[in-house]
Each structure stands twice: as C-alpha cells, then as structure tokens.
Amino acid sequence: xxxxxxxxxxxxxxxxxxxxxxxxxxxxxxxxxxxxxxxxxxxxxxxxxxxxxxxxxxxxxxxxxxxxxxxxxxxxxxxxxxxxxxxxxxxxxxxxxxxxxxxxxxxxxxxxxxxxxxxxxxxxxxxxxxxxxxxxxxxxxxxxxxxxxxxxxxxxxxxxxxxxxxxxxxxxxxxxxxxxxxxxxxxxxxxxxxxxxxxxxxxxxxxxxxxxxxxxxxxxxxxxxxxxxxxxxxxxxxxxxxxxxxxxxxxxxxxxxxxxxxxxxxxxxxxxxxxxxxxxxxxxxxxxxxxxxxxxxxxxxxxxxxxxxxxxxxxxxxxxxxxxxxxxxxxxxxxxxxxxxxxxxxxxx
Numbered sequence: 001x002x003x004x005x006x007x008x009x010x011x012x013x014x015x016x017x018x019x020x021x022x023x024x025x026x027x028x029x030x031x032x033x034x035x036x037x038x039x040x041x042x043x044x045x046x047x048x049x050x051x052x053x054x055x056x057x058x059x060x061x062x063x064x065x066x067x068x069x070x071x072x073x074x075x076x077x078x079x080x081x082x083x084x085x086x087x088x089x090x091x092x093x094x095x096x097x098x099x100x101x102x103x104x105x106x107x108x109x110x111x112x113x114x115x116x117x118x119x120x121x122x123x124x125x126x127x128x129x130x131x132x133x134x135x136x137x138x139x140x141x142x143x144x145x146x147x148x149x150x151x152x153x154x155x156x157x158x159x160x161x162x163x164x165x166x167x168x169x170x171x172x173x174x175x176x177x178x179x180x181x182x183x184x185x186x187x188x189x190x191x192x193x194x195x196x197x198x199x200x201x202x203x204x205x206x207x208x209x210x211x212x213x214x215x216x217x218x219x220x221x222x223x224x225x226x227x228x229x230x231x232x233x234x235x236x237x238x239x240x241x242x243x244x245x246x247x248x249x250x251x252x253x254x255x256x257x258x259x260x261x262x263x264x265x266x267x268x269x270x271x272x273x274x275x276x277x278x279x280x281x282x283x284x285x286x287x288x289x290x291x292x293x294x295x296x297x298x299x300x301x302x303x304x305x306x307x308x309x310x311x312x313x314x315x316x317x318x319x320x321x322x323x324x325x326x327x328x329x330x331x332x333x334x335x336x337x338x339x340x341x342x343x344x345x346x347x348x349x
Contacts, residue, residue, distance in 0.1 A: 003205060014186070014189055022072055023093050023094075024219070024221075026166040031051060035047070043056075043199060054215070055214070055215040056214050059208065064234060068216070069240050070194075071220075073221055074185040075185070077106075077167040078091050079144075083143060086150035086151050086153065087146070094222035096322055096323075098137040100322065102120065108166075109168070110161045113160070117144040118145045119142060119169075121135060121137065121142060181326070184323075188241070190243065191242050191316075195339070198336055221297070225305075227297075228298070239312045242298070243315050244260070244315045244317040246318065251288040252288050252290045253317045255334075257335040257337075259314050260291070262292075263295040263296055275342075275345070287338065315335055
C-alpha cells in the first residue's frame with residue numbers, strides 16, 4: 001500500500017509548527033510538541049544533550065543506515081540592553097536583517113512570563129524625526145516597544161525582563177485557498193512538517209523501510225551546528241530537508257522540490273544527487289537542481305564535524321528567505337514525494 005499526499009494535512013502541520021516560537025536556543029516547547037506527536041505514533045525517540053530530537057524507524061537492514069534531518073530552530077533575537085526610555089535594544093540570533101523585522105510584532109520571554117511588543121526604529125515618527133525614512137536600520141536604531149506601562153529602564157526591570165531574554169518574531173502565517181502558505185520561519189518548519197507527515201503515513205500504512213532511518217529535528221541549524229552530532233556509526237547516507245532559496249540567477253521556484261548541487265561549503269555528493277534526480281524523473285516529480293552561494297545546511301555541518309557520510313540536500317522552493325517567506329503546496333508535496341521515494345530506494349553507494 002502506497003502513501004497518499006494530502007496537501008491540506010501537510011500545510012496544517014506546517015502551520016502548527018510555525019505558530020510555536022522557537023528561536024535558536026529557545027526550542028524546548030516545539031521539541032516537546034513534536035515529541036508528543038511521535039509518541040502518539042509509537043515512534044521511538046530521544047532528546048540529545050544539546051536539545052535535538054531524534055526519531056528512529058527500524059528497517060530491514062540495520063548494518064547500513066540513513067539519517068534525515070530538518071531543523072526547527074528559527075531566526076530570532078535576544079535582549080542586548082534595557083534602554084533608559086523603557087525600550088529594548090536587541091542583538092540578532094541567526095542571519096536576519098534589520099529591515100526585515102521593522103514593524104514586526106514580537107514576544108519577549110522573561111523569567112516572569114511572556115511580554116509582547118513591536119520592533120521599531122527609534123526614529124519612527126515622521127512628525128518628530130526628519131530622518132525617519134533615511135536613518136540606518138541597524139542595532140543602534142532599532143528597538144522593541146513593549147506593550148506595558150513602562151517609562152524607563154527601572155520599570156522594565158521590575159517586570160522581570162533582563163539582558164539575555166529571548167525574543168521571537170511573530171510568524172503571521174496564512175494558508176491561502178490558492179495553495180500558498182506565507183509565514184516567517186518556513187525555513188525550516190516546512191521541512192519538519194513534511195517529515196512529520198511522512199512518518200505518520202509510514203506508521204498508518206505499516207510500511208517497512210529498507211534501512212533503519214533516523215530523523216533528526218535539529219535545534220541549532222541557524223547558527224551552524226544543529227545536525228553535526230548524534231549520528232550513529234552505521235549511518236552511510238545523510239539527507240537534509242531544508243528550504244530552497246529563490247532569487248535572481250536561481251532555478252528554484254515555489255512549485256518544485258529542489259535538489260542542491262552545491263552551497264557555500266562546497267558540492268554535495270554527486271552520487272546521491274544523481275540518485276535523487278533519477279528518482280524524481282522515474283516518479284514524475286517536479287524538481288529543480290540549484291546552487292546556493294550563501295547557504296549551509298545540517299548535512300554540510302555534519303561533514304565539517306568530520307562524519308564520513310554521503311550527504312545531500314533537498315527541499316521546497318521558498319521565496320524571500322529569512323524574511324516574509326512563502327511557498328506553495330505543490331513544492332511541499334513534491335518534496336514529500338521525493339523524500340518518500342528516497343526512503344524506499346536502495347543506497348547509492
């Protein structure tokens with residue numbers, strides 16, 4: 001019995017994931033959410049010391065194994081300074097850009113609870129600041145306006161807000177009748193959602209994989225080392241499922257799965273890439289092959305850490321990466337289909 005691919009269900013899973021704040025370093029809530037989901041499916045799982053979640057699906061062959069990963073940590077920020085005017089100065093977590101978060105709602109997680117606010121330029125008011133449109137969008141000029149009655153730094157400290165508190169950007173997710181989903185943090189909760197969907201289908205259809213496969217929901221990809229550990233020695237192939245960046249000079253689009261040939265760390269394994277292309281063509285899956293000059297993945301992090309594995313990268317095309325992201329259900333389904341066929345295929349060694 002083969003797996004069916006419900007775009008509605010996959011988008012629902014993605015929507016659930018993007019609604020849970022998880023900036024890198026503050027991922028406990030989403031890890032527990034996914035772990036509860038895996039427990040309901042009866043899938044063996046464990047949490048690593050650094051907080052990643054590893055699910056293991058036994059296969060016929062246990063001597064040679066596979067490793068698949070998607071990351072659930074997102075861009076975010078941390079309180080850098082409590083300003084004398086009662087606003088907060090931030091420092092970024094990950095490679096977000098200040099113009100991309102201007103005007104965004106946010107949450108500040110303190111020991112005394114969660115506070116909401118808005119990220120604004122200090123010189124936002126056009127009736128006060130002549131340079132409101134020209135001033136640089138940077139750490140010095142951007143601040144959080146808290147939704148609390150505070151007039152100075154002492155008022156903020158009395159709330160329990162401290163330097164080092166995590167800040168999450170609101171996702172503003174929308175699933176549209178046209179099949180698009182637009183939201184922050186589709187990088188990489190789109191990948192995590194489609195993996196969860198496939199795990200559900202494997203369990204419901206009682207499908208046995210040819211190789212024992214580990215699925216890592218990594219929690220530190222945005223800062224470079226999410227998927228570089230907890231890889232069993234039996235693993236021979238490592239496939240990252242992450243977003244494909246769209247822009248000038250790229251082949252990726254919002255309707256296909258992209259197979260990455262190379263990123264900023266160098267080429268991905270040619271044998272695995274050719275294997276993925278052959279699977280896509282055999283099963284009539286819409287795909288692109290692309291190169292990302294300013295990109296790294298959990299798979300490339302694993303190689304930098306010294307793991308002797310064959311590595312690859314696939315994922316749905318996502319527009320406006322690290323900003324107001326968008327993709328289409330077609331890209332998500334094509335990514336899920338390729339991952340499914342890969343899981344059932346022979347090793348490429």
